[in-house]
Amino acid sequence: MVSAPIPDRLAGRTPAFGAENRGSNPRPGAPVRGVFLAKVERVSQTRPAAIVILAAGEGTRMRSQTPKVLHALAGRTLLGHVVHVSRTLHPDRIVAVVGHGRDQVISHLADIDPDVATVVQVEQNGTGHAVRIALEALEGIDGTVVVLSGDSPLMTTETLMALVQSHEGELNSATVLTATLKDPTGYGRVIRSFDGTVEAIVEQGDADDDQRAVREVNSGMYAFALGPLREALNKISTDNAQGEEYLTDVVALMRTASLRVSAVSAAHPDEILGINDRAQLAHAGQVMRDRRTRELMLSGVTIIDPATTWVDVNVDVAPEAVLLPETHLVGATSIASGAVIGPRVTLVDTEVGENAQVRDATCELAVIGSDATVGPYTYLRPGTTLERGAKAGGFVEIKNSRVGEGSKVPHLSYVGDAEIGADTNIGAATVFVNFDGENKHRTVIGDSVRIGSDTMLVAPVTIGDGAYTAAGSVITEDVPPGAMAVARARQKIINGWVQRRRPGSSSARAADAAQGSASTQTPDE
Numbered sequence: 001m002v003s004a005p006i007p008d009r010l011a012g013r014t015p016a017f018g019a020e021n022r023g024s025n026p027r028p029g030a031p032v033r034g035v036f037l038a039k040v041e042r043v044s045q046t047r048p049a050a051i052v053i054l055a056a057g058e059g060t061r062m063r064s065q066t067p068k069v070l071h072a073l074a075g076r077t078l079l080g081h082v083v084h085v086s087r088t089l090h091p092d093r094i095v096a097v098v099g100h101g102r103d104q105v106i107s108h109l110a111d112i113d114p115d116v117a118t119v120v121q122v123e124q125n126g127t128g129h130a131v132r133i134a135l136e137a138l139e140g141i142d143g144t145v146v147v148l149s150g151d152s153p154l155m156t157t158e159t160l161m162a163l164v165q166s167h168e169g170e171l172n173s174a175t176v177l178t179a180t181l182k183d184p185t186g187y188g189r190v191i192r193s194f195d196g197t198v199e200a201i202v203e204q205g206d207a208d209d210d211q212r213a214v215r216e217v218n219s220g221m222y223a224f225a226l227g228p229l230r231e232a233l234n235k236i237s238t239d240n241a242q243g244e245e246y247l248t249d250v251v252a253l254m255r256t257a258s259l260r261v262s263a264v265s266a267a268h269p270d271e272i273l274g275i276n277d278r279a280q281l282a283h284a285g286q287v288m289r290d291r292r293t294r295e296l297m298l299s300g301v302t303i304i305d306p307a308t309t310w311v312d313v314n315v316d317v318a319p320e321a322v323l324l325p326e327t328h329l330v331g332a333t334s335i336a337s338g339a340v341i342g343p344r345v346t347l348v349d350t351e352v353g354e355n356a357q358v359r360d361a362t363c364e365l366a367v368i369g370s371d372a373t374v375g376p377y378t379y380l381r382p383g384t385t386l387e388r389g390a391k392a393g394g395f396v397e398i399k400n401s402r403v404g405e406g407s408k409v410p411h412l413s414y415v416g417d418a419e420i421g422a423d424t425n426i427g428a429a430t431v432f433v434n435f436d437g438e439n440k441h442r443t444v445i446g447d448s449v450r451i452g453s454d455t456m457l458v459a460p461v462t463i464g465d466g467a468y469t470a471a472g473s474v475i476t477e478d479v480p481p482g483a484m485a486v487a488r489a490r491q492k493i494i495n496g497w498v499q500r501r502r503p504g505s506s507s508a509r510a511a512d513a514a515q516g517s518a519s520t521q522t523p524d525e
């Protein structure tokens with residue numbers, strides 16, 4: 001009845017978090033399990049036989065086209081967070097109950113963790129009905145099953161471990177994870193008898209005034225012994241305010257059958273927050289943000305304003321990096337030691353090297369080398385690489401281009417589809433004219449090149465090492481190494497034009513004053 005360990009764990013091997021382990025290391029069936037092994041297990045790490053994740057509900061209160069559990073929080077979906085924490089317990093199986101938007105949910109699960117089994121709940125007749133369907137996929141399996149909600153993404157490994165340990169240690173049939181909330185509205189209330197034992201869980205809609213006053217709530221997360229759970233689920237009814245099969249009713253049913261039911265409190269009440277609407281989604285986002293920034297600060301990252309610093313769960317920030325206010329680090333971004341990011345920076349899937357500086361910038365799928373500088377007001381688009389010490393300055397946009405070591409694009413430029421060598425300077429307001437109206441073309445620029453301000457580089461074009469272009473040039477042909485390319489009209493002076501064509505104007509008066517008299521016009525035109 002209690003979960004037994006698998007032999008390799010007794011030999012001291014902790015199963016790794018990885019598909020190869022999950023796939024090739026199925027837990028043996030019930031016959032190998034025994035009380036003796038379970039006792040050995042309890043002193044070491046506990047792991048459940050299965051985890052069931054409920055994710056079939058519609059999530060009406062989100063008012064969304066997207067299934068509720070696929071809404072994002074800090075770089076993972078709500079369901080992704082629940083799958084992730086589930087994996088940290090190393091269960092033998094994870095079964096997700098899907099229903100509403102199931103095609104999307106199933107394909108998302110296949111992306112993030114293909115070893116999660118799915119069962120379909122065609123009509124959402126309640127949490128009890130959902131678990132009953134899930135258990136069909138766990139036929140012949142005994143031990144502990146943990147039930148989690150796909151809409152409760154803040155749960156931690158520590159709390160779930162404590163839940164399983166206490167459940168197995170006390171030989172309970174059910175152990176409810178609870179929390180005491182300031183405002184318990186909407187949650188099922190935990191009803192205890194005079195001696196403190198859990199008697200029942202009563203849903204908000206079914207509770208009387210005394211029961212509603214209880215602030216200890218059901219998290220919607222539980223550990224169950226599979227056998228007693230199966231029996232209890234066969235007895236639940238739909239005789240309640242919502243006309244659904246409540247999973248929570250198994251608590252009272254087990255009590256009636258004189259089975260042990262107990263409760264464990266979450267380490268922090270935030271961990272149990274369930275997301276039913278977008279206000280709760282935002283609140284959970286703040287909780288996640290605070291957790292993440294705190295974790296980073298304790299690891300040696302300086303964060304000036306944690307309230308405006310958002311770091312996704314998969315972002316890597318090395319100690320001694322500095323994050324200034326309004327920094328958003330998204331996706332698979334990584335920041336090396338000594339880098340200074342912000343203020344006002346959004347980095348998506350971007351890699352930043354040691355001691356680089358990025359301010360007032362938006363960068364996506366870019367690689368910013370060590371000692372490179374970016375910003376302010378800079379946009380680095382996918383495929384941009386700045387080599388060591390390179391610069392992308394103010395009002396510069398770069399895409400699909402490599403800027404070589406120590407090279408600079410300091411001001412007001414567009415660089416697209418280019419290869420730029422080392423120690424090259426791109427003058428202000430240069431445009432890499434990469435699009436001919438139909439197709440994109442590449443520009444190749446060598447080392448130690450000096451591109452004059454306001455040069456148009458009409459691709460495809462190659463500028464050799466050490467070459468110059470004159471300011472204002474429209475370069476349409478290749479420039480050999482060491483050459484100066486001038487491609488603009490020669491300047492022409494028409495003396496006295498202003499005094500003749502704009503007589504009496506302030507410009508004419510200024511010109512007259514500069515030239516000492518009104519009679520110095522030269523009939524030159």
Ligand code: UD1
Nearest residue numbers: 054055056057124125126127130150187188218219220274
């Ligand atoms: C549930 C609990 C409540 C607890 C709260 C914690 C019941 C009856 N109530 O209420 O005691 O305080 O969670 O957040 O269990 N789902 C299915 N199939 C269904 C119905 C729901 O898969 O037929 C899934 C939902 O997608 C969701 C989870 O189960 O992920 C919880 O369902 P929800 O309707 O949100 O339950 P609550 O009303 O929040």
Ligand code: CA
Nearest residue numbers: 151274275276
């Ligand atoms: Ca809920």
